Amino acid sequence: MKILVVDDSRIMRNVLKNILKEKEIDEDAILEASDGVEALKLLKSNKVDLVLLDWNMPKLNGIELVKIVRAEEELKEIPIIMVTSEAARYNVMEAIKAGVTDYIIKPIRGEIVHKKLEELLK
Amino acid sequence: MNVKYINPFITATINTFKGFLGADLKTGKPSLFNSTDSDVKYDISGIIGLAGEVRGAVVISFPKLVALKIVSNFLKEEIKIFGDDVIDTIGELVNIIAGNAKKDLEEYRIVISLPSVVKGPNHQINWMQGVPVIMIPFSSTYGPVYLFVSLKDII
Numbered sequence: 001m002k003i004l005v006v007d008d009s010r011i012m013r014n015v016l017k018n019i020l021k022e023k024e025i026d027e028d029a030i031l032e033a034s035d036g037v038e039a040l041k042l043l044k045s046n047k048v049d050l051v052l053l054d055w056n057m058p059k060l061n062g063i064e065l066v067k068i069v070r071a072e073e074e075l076k077e078i079p080i081i082m083v084t085s086e087a088a089r090y091n092v093m094e095a096i097k098a099g100v101t102d103y104i105i106k107p108i109r110g111e112i113v114h115k116k117l118e119e120l121l122k
Numbered sequence: 123m124n125v126k127y128i129n130p131f132i133t134a135t136i137n138t139f140k141g142f143l144g145a146d147l148k149t150g151k152p153s154l155f156n157s158t159d160s161d162v163k164y165d166i167s168g169i170i171g172l173a174g175e176v177r178g179a180v181v182i183s184f185p186k187l188v189a190l191k192i193v194s195n196f197l198k199e200e201i202k203i204f205g206d207d208v209i210d211t212i213g214e215l216v217n218i219i220a221g222n223a224k225k226d227l228e229e230y231r232i233v234i235s236l237p238s239v240v241k242g243p244n245h246q247i248n249w250m251q252g253v254p255v256i257m258i259p260f261s262s263t264y265g266p267v268y269l270f271v272s273l274k275d276i277i
Contacts, residue, residue, distance in 0.1 A: 009210050009211075009213065009214050010207075010210060011196070011197065011207060011210045011211050011214060012214055014197075056217070056236055084221065085214075085217045085218040085220065085221030085222065086221045086224070087221045087222045087224060087225040088221075088224045088225045088228050089225070089228060090228065091221075091224075105221070105222075106142075106214075106217075106218045106221065107138060107141035107142040107218055109141070
């Protein structure tokens with residue numbers, strides 16, 4: 001199983017990686033990208049089972065990436081959890097419309113990420 | 123300056139500190155801020171710009187030692203260098219405050235910018251001329267944190 005963590009903050013990528021490791025997900029199973037362009041390259045070159053995706057990032061933001069992924073035959077079924085500080089309802093609606101599978105509002109709580117992972121990876 | 127635009131930032135700051143760091147912030151008495159005759163010291167700030175029915179900025183500022191303690195607590199390792207990790211973490215903290223405040227400002231026509239971070243001993247903030255700056259001090263186990271608000275009603 002491979003999980004792609006996408007966030008322009010190295011600190012936040014580390015926080016998410018540590019949360020994943022608490023669920024006994026091996027470090028080798030976690031891929032990292034700091035923007036949407038890098039994430040797209042990794043998605044095309046690896047078999048990724050889940051994406052944890054920030055919204056606001058340089059080059060290609062999270063919403064733009066979701067739209068691209070959902071339009072690609074090979075990638076469109078990958079579950080994507082948006083992990084973002086964008087807490088407004090219209091943001092959540094925009095993300096759902098773009099095709100995210102789930103939505104987590106920062107600050108991140110480990111138990112919430114764990115719960116979502118359990119639901120998605122059943 | 124209408125408090126309906128300020129309170130969401132106070133609430134978001136308190137909630138974010140609790141959620142991000144598990145820390146309780148105690149809100150002090152707001153006052154008018156004048157950078158030239160204030161003894162308030164800060165070394166890093168997150169600046170959130172607002173446009174729409176109000177225009178201006180909300181700034182959250184931290185003294186260096188407070189920022190280092192916050193980042194050390196968050197990363198669970200002692201951070202002594204006031205560098206990229208501090209900018210990254212404070213940026214993320216302020217980003218979360220902005221995102222959460224947005225939720226409570228949904229009913230107003232306000233655009234909130236992505237926060238930017240500036241660093242340096244008592245750096246200058248370019249406030250809008252003629253618009254008062256209100257300072258809301260917070261105390262915490264890490265030390266003082268300051269919220270500055272300067273907003274001009276457009277409508």
